[in-house]
Amino acid sequence: MEPVLLTALGVGGATVIGAIIGFIFKKISHRFSDIVLAFAAGVMLAAAVMGLILPSLEYGGNWGLLITVAGIFVGAVCLNLIDKLVPHMHKLVGTDSEAHNNASLSKVLLFVTAIAIHNLPEGIAAGVGFGSGNHTQAFIIAGGIALQNIPEGMVIIAPMLAAGVSPKKTFVCALLTGAVEVLGTLIGYFAVSLASAILPFALAFAGGTMLYVISDEMIPETHAHGAQRGATYALLIGFCLMLACDVLLG
Numbered sequence: 112m113e114p115v116l117l118t119a120l121g122v123g124g125a126t127v128i129g130a131i132i133g134f135i136f137k138k139i140s141h142r143f144s145d146i147v148l149a150f151a152a153g154v155m156l157a158a159a160v161m162g163l164i165l166p167s168l169e170y171g172g173n174w175g176l177l178i179t180v181a182g183i184f185v186g187a188v189c190l191n192l193i194d195k196l197v198p199h200m201h202k203l204v205g206t207d208s209e210a211h212n213n214a215s216l217s218k219v220l221l222f223v224t225a226i227a228i229h230n231l232p233e234g235i236a237a238g239v240g241f242g243s244g245n246h247t248q249a250f251i252i253a254g255g256i257a258l259q260n261i262p263e264g265m266v267i268i269a270p271m272l273a274a275g276v277s278p279k280k281t282f283v284c285a286l287l288t289g290a291v292e293v294l295g296t297l298i299g300y301f302a303v304s305l306a307s308a309i310l311p312f313a314l315a316f317a318g319g320t321m322l323y324v325i326s327d328e329m330i331p332e333t334h335a336h337g338a339q340r341g342a343t344y345a346l347l348i349g350f351c352l353m354l355a356c357d358v359l360l361g
Contacts, residue, residue, distance in 0.1 A: 115297070116297075122296055124289060126230070126261075126264035126288050130267060130281075130286075134268055146341055148259065148329055149341075151261075153350035158321070158353055159236075159321035163318035164318040175311065179314075182316040185316055186232070187320065187323040189320065230292040234293065234294060235302075236321055239299040239302070240252040240253065241299075252321075253296075260289070
């Protein structure tokens with residue numbers, strides 16, 4: 112239980128680390144944040160496939176393929192429904208070029224709420240990884256999610272400050288988005304620990320949510336500001352690094 116709790120705090124804390132960076136460097140270049148986000152996408156892609164989807168097939172037995180495919184699509188559809196209710200990342204920031212200037216407070220708060228809501232299934236993915244019993248893979252999954260949370264925490268800060276929110280309240284909002292991820296991690300862990308029968312589906316569900324986030328949010332965001340080639344190579348480096356970790360750590 113202790114590694115799960117520490118990892119949950121680490122995953123949620125990564126958002127806070129990003130927020131602190133956002134305070135220090137209020138005008139971080141999109142190119143830098145895109146490269147970090149693309150690297151995180153590569154890590155998460157490898158983690159989703161090797162740490163969640165392939166184990167789902169293995170634990171599913173004779174019905175493994177059906178369970179895994181169903182879990183992937185259910186996970187993706189769930190995030191798609193969330194997206195329709197609360198748009199996320201590039202859907203808010205990328206379509207609002209005045210976010211840093213006019214800084215509509217309602218839209219900024221919607222953006223922060225969106226990050227918090229999307230952090231819940233990401234946290235669940237980390238927790239489900241621990242519930243499988245393979246701590247090496249679980250740490251890889253959690254590491255990928257934490258890496259993604261750093262630039263996510265960074266982009267919260269400038270719009271909120273520009274909207275007139277005090278630095279203290281801005282930091283509290285960033286802290287709350289991270290706390291949601293801690294909660295999700297614990298939910299995912301206890302869910303599969305209490306009902307091991309749902310483990311194959313839960314693994315695939317978590318993998319589906321991660322694939323959705325990578326394809327629908329992370330990759331479009333990294334290609335939105337002219338750093339496509341650098342972002343592509345950063346994604347490949349992240350993927351290969353996790354592939355090497357999986358092989359070397361077993």
